[in-house]
Amino acid sequence: MDGNPAAAKTVKRKKAAVNEVLSVAVERGYFAQNPLGGLRWTAPESVDAVDPDCVPTPAQVGRLLAAVGAQRGLGPHLRAFFGCMYYAGMRPAEVIHLQISQCRLPATGWGLLNLKGGVVTAGKEWTNDGMLMRSTL
Structure with missing residues (x-):
């Protein structure tokens, strides 16, 4: 909206949404075929670097x-x-499932958290075989 290129994930998400709308239009007879079907397109590269100014x-x-x-x-x-x-660098699901019995917290200094019980799901785009991966901690 400000003239800068959108982030790679944003572009992919919006392209997928438009593609879905066009597929429904084909199903309902508005188009003979999805016009995005033959489009050759590569997503912009994503930047994995973290901007230090964004980290508190x-x-x-x-x-x-x-x-x-x-x-x-x-x-x-x-x-x-x-x-x-x-x-502790924990995910929200790990924090939600954390119980006091899993915490070894001294009066001063660092303690130990034994994480278990959280459910972590990796989306299919993060797996080698395209399958949804789910594990219990």
Whole structure:
């Protein structure tokens, strides 16, 4: 919208949506064939580099966690949730399934989290054989 090229994932997602609409139009008789069928197209390269300006500093995360934890209601739970994601590099599903019995937390310093029970699903585009992969931690 601002004139810059869209991200590779955005382009692929939007092309898939347009392709689906055109396929339905073919099924309903609006077109004899899908005009995108013979189109040769390559997606733009995706950039795997992380922009350091987009990653919060430890000080920023500390302020964020303090502010979240100060909220009434779920504040303390969300503080723990986001803290686990930042400091332990956990996925949301892993944090949700984390139980106190899996935590070895000393009074000071680093502790140990024994992750199990979370369900992790890898989309078919991330597997070698194109099959959906699901594992339980």
